[in-house]
Amino acid sequence: QQPVQSPQAVxxxxxxxxxxxxxxxxxxxxxxWYRQKHGEAPVFLMIxxxxxxxxxxxxxxxSFNEKKQQSSLYLTASQLSxxxxxxxxxxxxxxxxxxxxxxTGTLLAVQP
Amino acid sequence: DTGVSQDPxxxxxxxxxxxxxxxxxxxxxxxxxWYRQTLGQGPEFLTYFQNEAQLEKSRLLSDRFSAERPKxxxxxxxxxxxxxxxxxxxxxxxxxxxxxxxxxxxxFGEGSWLTVV
Numbered sequence: 001q002q003p004v005q006s007p008q009a010v011x012x013x014x015x016x017x018x019x020x021x022x023x024x025x026x027x028x029x030x031x032x033w034y035r036q037k038h039g040e041a042p043v044f045l046m047i048x049x050x051x052x053x054x055x056x057x058x059x060x061x062x063s064f065n066e067k068k069q070q071s072s073l074y075l076t077a078s079q080l081s082x083x084x085x086x087x088x089x090x091x092x093x094x095x096x097x098x099x100x101x102x103x104t105g106t107l108l109a110v111q112p
Numbered sequence: 113d114t115g116v117s118q119d120p121x122x123x124x125x126x127x128x129x130x131x132x133x134x135x136x137x138x139x140x141x142x143x144x145x146w147y148r149q150t151l152g153q154g155p156e157f158l159t160y161f162q163n164e165a166q167l168e169k170s171r172l173l174s175d176r177f178s179a180e181r182p183k184x185x186x187x188x189x190x191x192x193x194x195x196x197x198x199x200x201x202x203x204x205x206x207x208x209x210x211x212x213x214x215x216x217x218x219x220f221g222e223g224s225w226l227t228v229v
Contacts (some may be wrong), residue, residue: 001152029214041116041220042155049215054220087154089218096168097214098143098207104153 001026003090006079011109012078020073020106022088031064031071032089032100035082040089045073052092075108083110114138116221118204124227125194132190132197133224137206144187145218146179147203148172155220161187194228202227 003024010018022031030049033056034042046056048064050069056062061074075082085107089100117136125131137144142163147155158177159169163184173179176194181187191198199225207216 032218034220044217044219047215047217053215055217076156089155090129096120098167098216098218099145099160100155100218101156101157102147105152105154111117 001092001101003088003101005086005088005103005106007106008104009107009109010033010069011111013111014080015077018075018108020075020080022071022073022090022103022107024069024090024092025086026065026069026090026095027093028069028071028090029093029095030091031062032083032091033060033062033071033073033090034087035084036087037084045086078108080110080112083108115208116204116219118202118221120224120225121222122225122227124229127196127228128193130190130192131194131226132137132188133202133204133226135187135189135221136206137186138208138219139206141206141208141215141219142184143207143209143218144181145205145207146187146189147205149201149203149223150199158189158202186194191226194226196228199226 033045036042064071088103144159149155161181169180176192205220207218
């Protein structure tokens with residue numbers, strides 16, 4: 001049930017763009033994106049819901065392809081503060097509400 | 113509005129000892145979750161509550177683990193007879209009731225690090 005994220009790790013220079021993908025084997029109701037810095041709690045970024053609604057950060061964009069059971073997080077003009085590990089959390093369609101199954105994580109390092 | 117609070121933040125214990133972690137969710141959040149995270153992995157679901165009712169326990173949660181939320185506010189996670197494999201960060205999270213059930217924002221606390229030596 002655990003969603004698979006790709007790439008596992010990415011290194012960027014400031015100002016470059018990155019795309020992080022999250023793919024599930026199950027039909028999804030929503031995808032939640034979090035960023036976690038080393039030794040800290042995951043911080044909520046945004047939610048993408050079945051049907052197209054989005055809630056979250058103004059400066060971060062994402063997409064949710066319900067048919068393909070995939071979501072992508074787009075980080076544009078990256079800043080040093082974007083460094084961390086990004087996790088997608090999925091709510092499985094027909095499953096328990098608000099119970100998130102987290103992906104494998106993508107480590108993002110932004111260098112000056 | 114304070115965030116999710118966890119205590120203690122760090123705990124070192126000897127194998128075989130019992131440990132207890134406390135979580136105070138965001139005020140008026142009726143859902144409370146416990147996750148476990150090891151280095152390099154995503155958070156793994158352990159259990160969750162709606163008010164005081166424990167709705168689900170993961171198969172990862174052995175008999176040595178027990179969680180309670182007696183009055184529907186704070187929660188405790190107890191690990192009995194700790195083993196080295198229990199070393200991890202234990203994350204608590206909470207969410208507010210929303211319409212439709214799905215898609216509510218879940219907020220995490222800063223975690224409780226457990227090291228079993």
